[in-house]
Amino acid sequence: MHPPILNQMLSSVPDDSPLQPGEVALIGAGPGDPGLLTVRALRLLAQADTVIYDRLVGAGIMALLPPQCQTIYVGKAAGDHVLPQEEINQLLVRLARTGKRIVRLKGGDPYIFGRGGEEIEDLRHAGLSYRVIPGITAASGCATYAGIPLTHRDHAQSCTLVTGHLKKDGELDLNWQALAQPGQTLVFYMGVNSTVVITENLTAAGLAAETPVAVIERGTTAQQRVLRSTLDDLPRLVAREDIRPPSLLIIGSVTALAYDEFQPVVQESVAC
Numbered sequence: 001m002h003p004p005i006l007n008q009m010l011s012s013v014p015d016d017s018p019l020q021p022g023e024v025a026l027i028g029a030g031p032g033d034p035g036l037l038t039v040r041a042l043r044l045l046a047q048a049d050t051v052i053y054d055r056l057v058g059a060g061i062m063a064l065l066p067p068q069c070q071t072i073y074v075g076k077a078a079g080d081h082v083l084p085q086e087e088i089n090q091l092l093v094r095l096a097r098t099g100k101r102i103v104r105l106k107g108g109d110p111y112i113f114g115r116g117g118e119e120i121e122d123l124r125h126a127g128l129s130y131r132v133i134p135g136i137t138a139a140s141g142c143a144t145y146a147g148i149p150l151t152h153r154d155h156a157q158s159c160t161l162v163t164g165h166l167k168k169d170g171e172l173d174l175n176w177q178a179l180a181q182p183g184q185t186l187v188f189y190m191g192v193n194s195t196v197v198i199t200e201n202l203t204a205a206g207l208a209a210e211t212p213v214a215v216i217e218r219g220t221t222a223q224q225r226v227l228r229s230t231l232d233d234l235p236r237l238v239a240r241e242d243i244r245p246p247s248l249l250i251i252g253s254v255t256a257l258a259y260d261e262f263q264p265v266v267q268e269s270v271a272c
């Protein structure tokens with residue numbers, strides 16, 4: 001890469017107005033690899049006084065922040081609890097009122113299973129200014145780094161992003177009949193602990209037990225693992241390989257197209 005040419009190219013990407021004192025930028029950081037940040041995200045990060053981040057934002061991205069920038073972690077520490085969403089919302093409001101330039105950095109895209117809508121609502125009610133910058137969502141980044149096309153003319157005409165997060169009663173209230181229809185790819189977020197429920201419900205709704213599946217752990221980072229199997233084996237695979245969050249479950253025949261030798265293009269230092 002030739003830096004002067006890169007600078008010239010970047011300078012021709014229209015710039016935003018600078019981040020204002022008391023403004024919050026809600027920024028999607030992508031799934032882990034810092035190379036997947038948008039130009040706009042990078043520019044705004046460089047202007048932040050304070051960055052509020054959680055566990056999905058990897059060390060490789062945090063390493064890019066300006067040295068004088070204050071960072072506040074609101075994710076889960078080892079054995080500790082996550083800061084409740086309401087407290088994060090209030091923290092954003094409080095910090096913005098001090099006149100600092102705030103970045104709320106979230107893994108993937110803020111509006112895809114990111115609770116971005118809730119955080120913005122409180123800022124809006126408080127009359128504070130904000131902007132939202134999209135990011136590459138885990139489904140897109142992880143599938144691509146695993147060599148899996150989410151749609152394919154011969155395999156899947158649609159792709160559904162679904163939450164696998166169990167309700168308190170251990171149930172997952174989804175339209176299983178719709179999800180079991182042929183010709184689509186399903187991507188379950190937050191589904192590592194729900195594989196038994198997912199497999200049981202999809203097979204009961206008619207999806208073939210031998211449907212190919214892939215599990216992608218810490219996708220797009222140097223620690224990425226891609227494992228493939230079939231729907232009926234999914235719970236055993238996750239237990240056998242001790243798959244941990246953050247991981248995605250991809251269900252559908254496109255997962256059989258993944259090439260095993262595919263390696264993500266990330267630096268060794270990138271952790272998630």
Ligand code: SAH
Pocket residue numbers: 031032056106107108109110111112113114136137138139142188189190191216217218219220221245246247248272
């Ligand atoms: N807003 C995020 C999703 C947050 S929900 C986005 O758009 O990607 C958290 C879930 O996202 C995790 O449980 C996992 O299912 C998925 N996820 C996020 N980053 C991931 C990664 N690097 N590899 C695998 N799954 C990831």
